[in-house]
Amino acid sequence: MSNKYVLAIDQGTTSSRAILFSADCKPVGMAQKEFTQYFPADGWVEHDPEEIWSSTKSVCTAVLEKNSVLSHEIEAIGITNQRETTIIWDKTTGRPVYNAIVWQDRRTAEICDNLRADGHEQWISERTGLVLDPYFSASKIQWILDNVEGARKKAELGHLLFGTIDSFLLWRLTGGGSHKTDATNASRTMLFNIHSQSWDSDLLSLLRIPESMLPSVEDCSSEFGYSERSIFGDSIPILGVAGDQHAALIGQCCFESGMIKSTFGTGCFVMLNTGDHPVRSKNKLLTTVAYRLNGQTTYGLEGSIFVAGAAIQWLRDKVKLISSAEESEQIARRVEGNSGLYLVPAFTGLGAPYWDPNARGALLGLTRDTTGDDIVRATLESVSYQCRDLLESMTLDGAPISRLLVDGGMVTNDWLAQNLADILQLSVDRPKISETTALGAAYLASLGANLVSGLDEISNKWEIDEQFSPLIKSSEADDLYKGWQHSVKRTLSI
Numbered sequence: 004m005s006n007k008y009v010l011a012i013d014q015g016t017t018s019s020r021a022i023l024f025s026a027d028c029k030p031v032g033m034a035q036k037e038f039t040q041y042f043p044a045d046g047w048v049e050h051d052p053e054e055i056w057s058s059t060k061s062v063c064t065a066v067l068e069k070n071s072v073l074s075h076e077i078e079a080i081g082i083t084n085q086r087e088t089t090i091i092w093d094k095t096t097g098r099p100v101y102n103a104i105v106w107q108d109r110r111t112a113e114i115c116d117n118l119r120a121d122g123h124e125q126w127i128s129e130r131t132g133l134v135l136d137p138y139f140s141a142s143k144i145q146w147i148l149d150n151v152e153g154a155r156k157k158a159e160l161g162h163l164l165f166g167t168i169d170s171f172l173l174w175r176l177t178g179g180g181s182h183k184t185d186a187t188n189a190s191r192t193m194l195f196n197i198h199s200q201s202w203d204s205d206l207l208s209l210l211r212i213p214e215s216m217l218p219s220v221e222d223c224s225s226e227f228g229y230s231e232r233s234i235f236g237d238s239i240p241i242l243g244v245a246g247d248q249h250a251a252l253i254g255q256c257c258f259e260s261g262m263i264k265s266t267f268g269t270g271c272f273v274m275l276n277t278g279d280h281p282v283r284s285k286n287k288l289l290t291t292v293a294y295r296l297n298g299q300t301t302y303g304l305e306g307s308i309f310v311a312g313a314a315i316q317w318l319r320d321k322v323k324l325i326s327s328a329e330e331s332e333q334i335a336r337r338v339e340g341n342s343g344l345y346l347v348p349a350f351t352g353l354g355a356p357y358w359d360p361n362a363r364g365a366l367l368g369l370t371r372d373t374t375g376d377d378i379v380r381a382t383l384e385s386v387s388y389q390c391r392d393l394l395e396s397m398t399l400d401g402a403p404i405s406r407l408l409v410d411g412g413m414v415t416n417d418w419l420a421q422n423l424a425d426i427l428q429l430s431v432d433r434p435k436i437s438e439t440t441a442l443g444a445a446y447l448a449s450l451g452a453n454l455v456s457g458l459d460e461i462s463n464k465w466e467i468d469e470q471f472s473p474l475i476k477s478s479e480a481d482d483l484y485k486g487w488q489h490s491v492k493r494t495l496s497i
Contacts, residue, residue, distance in 0.1 A: 007078045009448050010066075010239070011441040012059060014084045014168050015247065016105065016269035017316060019058040021066040022441040026078070026454050028464060030436060034065035041102065046109035046351055046360070049102040052090050055168065056175050060234065067235070074237040080176075080230065081243035081448030083250035083440050084168035085269075086191045089143035091154065091165050091216070097179060100163065101151045103171075104143040107270075107309050107351045111142035112360040123209065130196045130203055132281060132290030137352075137360050138307070139193035140167060145210045158213050165216040167192070169244050173227055176241060181228030184218040186295035187249035195220070197281060197292055200300060222295045223249070224450040243447025247440045248272040248305065249294050253447065254439030255408045256465040258301075258458045263397070263404060265390060266440065267413035270354070271311035273393040275304045275402055286396035287356040296450070296458075304400065306355040306393030310348040311386045312413050317350065318382055324375045331379050332416045338380040341483055343368040345388075345490035346381040353494070356396045361496035368490075383419050387426040388487035394427060406430040410439040417469075424471040428480050431471040 007026040013019075019038065023031040036058045041049040067074065087106035092099045104110070115135050118124065124135045133139055144165055148155040157163045166174065170184045189195040189202075194212065196203040200220070207214055221227060227241040245253065248266055252274050255264040260278035265271060274293065281290045281302040293303030315331055318324045325331050345367045347353075352360040366378065394404055407429050414420050414433055424431040436442050449455045473480070 006072070006076055007454070008072055008076050009445045009452070009454065010063065010077050010080045011444040011448070012063065012080065012082045012172065013247070013441040013444065014055060014059055014082070014172060016085045016107070017313070019055065019062050020441065021059070021062040022438060022445070023066050023070055023072060024442070024445040028442065028445055028449060028455070030438065032066050032070040034062040034069060036062050044110070048105040048108045048351060050088065050105055052092070052099040052103050052171060055103065056172070059172060063235070074235040074239065077235070077237070077239050078454060079240050079242040079448035079452040081444030082169050082172055082241065083245055083247050083444040084172070084188070086167060086188060086246040086248070087138060087140050088168050089140045089147070089165065090168070090171045091144065091147050091163050092171065092174070093157070094162050094164050097174065100154050101147050103168070104147065106138055108143065109137050109352050109360040111137040111146050114142040114145060127193065127206065130198070130206065131193050132190065132197045133193050134287060134289065134358050136358055138354065139191060141193035141206065141210055141212070144212050148212070158216055161213070161215045163216055166218055169246070170218045173241060173244070176230045176234065177228040178231040182218045183221050183227050185221050185223045185225070185244040186292045186300065187223060187246040188244070189220045190292035191246060197290065197302070200295070222298065224296055224447045226451070240452070242451025243444055245294060245443060245447060248274050249292070249303070250443030250447070251410055251440045252276065252293055252303065252443065254436070254441070254443035255410060255434065256462045257408065258462060261402070262408070263402070264408040264410065267311050267386065267409065267411035269311065269313045271308040271386060271390055273306045273390065273397070275397055277302045277304050282400065284396070284400050286399045287358055288393070288396050288400060289355070304397060304402070306396060308389045308393065309352065309354045310350050311389070313350070314346070314348040314382045314385060315413070317348075318379060324379055331383060332418045334376050334379045335383050335418045338376050341384065342373070342377055343486065344373060344377050344381045345487055346378065346385045347490050347494045348382070348385050349494050353491070356392055357491070357495065359495050362494045365490065365494045367493060383416070384422060386413065386419065387422045388484060390423060391426050391484055404429065406432055408432050408434065410434060410437050412437070420469070420471045421474065424473050425475045426480050426484065428473050428477050433468045433471070435466040435468045437468070
């Protein structure tokens with residue numbers, strides 16, 4: 004009897020990855036490929052959809068070849084993806100009409116300002132659970148339709164399709180046979196009513212977006228279609244889809260109300276499971292669909308930080324203070340103390356709880372003694388401070404937080420994990436499988452393929468790698484955090 008595997012596609016903001024899991028959801032192998040980031044103007048961020056597709060295909064092929072796995076041994080494919088990033092493509096040719104506008108992009112701030120000025124903010128927030136911000140897909144769709152020649156007319160004639168990255172990959176994988184998304188990705192578009200679990204016709208009308216462009220919305224574990232034989236050699240069912248942070252929540256087995264995880268990748272995202280009722284934040288957090296299974300919706304409260312790992316990439320690629328992300332840990336260890344230096348990485352504005360699209364980055368507290376090593380440490384520390392911003396807001400919203408489950412590429416850095424515990428004054432638990440985003444996609448596909456019986460069986464698979472406890476006094480953590488808050492105020496535009 005041949006082995007059985009699940010293929011998880013993890014299409015992120017800076018790279019595409021394919022991770023192969025055994026039938027019992029243990030990682031077998033991984034392939035990864037970075038792709039180009041385009042910055043055409045201040046606050047603009049784009050990707051080439053064709054490069055996203057080609058990099059995704061190549062890592063899938065590579066991981067199968069590297070591990071001598073045949074396509075007929077793949078039981079199911081799961082997809083997890085960078086959320087909110089927006090692609091519009093031609094229904095007939097499959098070609099995108101414009102580059103993908105990335106979730107970090109702030110070009111649509113004026114569209115959002117106009118909606119706010121016209122009094123639409125409150126009802127949009129009530130229906131979608133989101134704040135009115137360029138972060139989400141809706142204003143990006145409107146911008147493409149209004150700024151790409153002929154796009155609006157084609158859309159109104161039913162010739163164009165919109166999708167977040169999951170939908171675009173599904174369309175390509177199925178040879179145009181499937182135009183679908185899942186409830187988590189839909190809930191991040193600012194077009195989806197999280198209460199009725201359907202596209203909101205009033206919002207579509209307000210933004211002049213034809214409903215014919217939109218994908219159908221499925222549960223996270225569902226039949227999304229079958230891959231074309233020409234891609235892998237066999238037609239493989241695609242049985243799981245979730246946006247990256249929702250997939251990480253599932254990968255961390257946060258299935259009970261009150262459980263909380265934080266993922267540290269390009270950005271940083273904290274999500275709290277609030278059960279079967281949406282909780283409305285009074286502190287500028289987002290109410291979102293955590294996951295939807297068997298027609299039952301579980302909601303979450305989320306805080307989003309735009310720049311975490313992206314700041315380390317900036318250190319490496321732009322200012323050349325490090326040659327690899329791993330080097331940042333060694334450097335931080337040899338720097339003694341904070342030295343009053345703060346980096347606020349508002350490269351494309353600030354997310355929760357500030358929601359200031361026009362804020363820009365700043366380095367504060369520079370002296371003649373400041374070194375490149377100090378700047379590297381301050382960059383890592385900025386991640387911990389931003390995470391505390393989110394947890395402070397969640398606490399104000401009534402969430403009792405005693406421990407934090409962490410995951411993502413950044414937390415393989417032990418210095419950062421310890422700094423998080425110190426600044427947050429919390430126990431920080433890192434699981435054995437830190438790539439929980441891909442793991443969540445694998446779990447969803449495994450549910451669809453009946454390789455696991457349910458959430459209880461998945462929960463039993465969670466294992467801790469290391470627990471980090473605070474090593475500094477709460478008063479010291481508070482003083483450092485006050486310095487951060489003062490620094491952020493200096494960068495705000497509002």
